[in-house]
Amino acid sequence: MTLLRKPWIWSFVAAGAVWIVTVLATGGSSSLGLSQAALTFAAFSVMVGTGQMFVITLGPGNIDLAVPATMTLSGTVALKFMAENNGLILPGLGIAVLIGLCVGISNYVLIKALRIPPIIATLSLSFIVQSSAIWTNRGLRVKPPSAMADFTTDLTLGIPNLALIALAVTVAAWFLLNRSIYGRWISAIGQSLPAARMAGIPVDGVRLATYVLCAILASVTGYLLACFSGGAALNMGAEYLLMSIAVVVIGGTAVAGGDSNVPGIWGASLFMFLVVSMLNTYGFGAGFRLILTGLIIITVILAASGRQARIQ
């Protein structure tokens, strides 16, 4: 029964239950389409959630509120640069990564130089990044290059390409966290920063790398999301602020830091998407859908806290 002890198993159980309930409503006819849609949309939450998880693992108070603004800016700038030209797809991706790099470094410079809590540093920076996105966008809607639009909406062996990319990201994240010295350092810092410093861990370097990693994952997700949805919109990152935090917490990562959980992010992301489509299938309006989503988040966190209390 070791599988049942894993903190991430519950998010998958919940996602599976919601999937069954949804498919039952349509008499089983939608099972393939629903699964593919769930994998596609979960992929975006998984990628930003993975970055946010690295940051949250750094310990109490560490959070990146610049994620949505970074997504919007990178999507806007990259699409404008590519100008529907298939030859510029890779340079466009490079620009997205570069934006993530700049945002991540600026985030940590603010945290370190001004000694302000990460929540305020990333918040102030996100205001500036969002403004830059508004300024570059100017209400234009540039289409993505056709090859990129096809790639992001296509399937490989029945699985959405985006889900495969997200899977690769999570596998890499898992190795980074559990099998590399960098991952051990992050957990050590999250459990006790002074102790980590005493142990000779390069605390500043590790924290800088983590904020950069989170920002790059956000900017690449923004690039893919803009290509997938046929153009960048100024509010396209908005829902991912709460989503990136929610999937990390529901997935079983400790909010207090020092203990992260990669598989749980997939379970939680699938769950979050499936809940919305289940409520849609059963004909709930937007209001009830939001209320139920909120109540489910609170129920999950209540259940998770009970579980932790029993283990201790």
Added chain:
Amino acid sequence: MRWLSADAMRLAVPALALVALLVGIFWMQPRAMSYNGFNLLFNLAVPIALATLGQMMIMAVNDLDLSMGTFVSFVACVTATFLQSDPLIGVLILLAAIATYAVIGVVIHLRQLPSIVVTLGMSFVWGGLAVLILPAPGGSAPGWIRAIMISKPPLVPMAIIASIIIAAVAHLIVMRSSFGVLVRGVGGNARSVQRAGWSIIAARAGAYAMAATFAVAAGIALVGLTTSADANIALRYTLLSIAGVILGGGEFIGGRVSAIGAVIGALTLTLAGSFLSFLRISSDWQIGAQGMILIAVLGLRLLLNRFEVKRS
């Protein structure tokens, strides 16, 4: 030579930033230095200041409220519909909402939940309720609040009078009443407050209820200005209120908050937005300016702190 206490120093920086912004605006546009000019500049600051005070109550007990923006939107929707047509039902709904906040504060404490996640879940709930009440923008303001918000007292504009009254009342509650001392004590050292025989649960319930009361006032004041409401009317308040508290010298932990500072912080952030239109810089950079003011003030405070340490 210590001519200023440490607390006064913390207040001085945001106050100076506010004065500097005002001087800048008057220098560029002397006509703004009038009764109507002041009213226009500070009108929208009143609801933001109230929401900031609400966030401050939550931060005083070391929590963070990510649902502030959706809650104020929800209150605005109730105000523009029920409170206007059936005042009794409207009042009952708002009282129930305040009670809900108190319950959330107790649940967070009893189950040792992360406040960020619980309020994140609640933000969906409030958002959903707001959509149910007002699916499309509309409603109308109750006559009395409209009358208060557009009233023109002699000599000093309403926005200024309201800000001063709000700051004074909040200051009395937080700094001078035994309830305020208790709440800040819970934030500073919950265990010693408990040992001294106080009920932490009651203090936290009180802090959350007081936060909701300020937020309700914010929603009502907002509708008094805009005369109608929609479910997304105040979403920006979540981040603005956190920024305002920090700008005014508050801290995330330790029960260190300042009511006067929070109001000044909210006024500064509001002015930072309109400052740009006087510089004839495109309004695209409006949010960016708020980010930059935030960084500048925090940087200045750090400099002053260093100066202070060197001198002593």
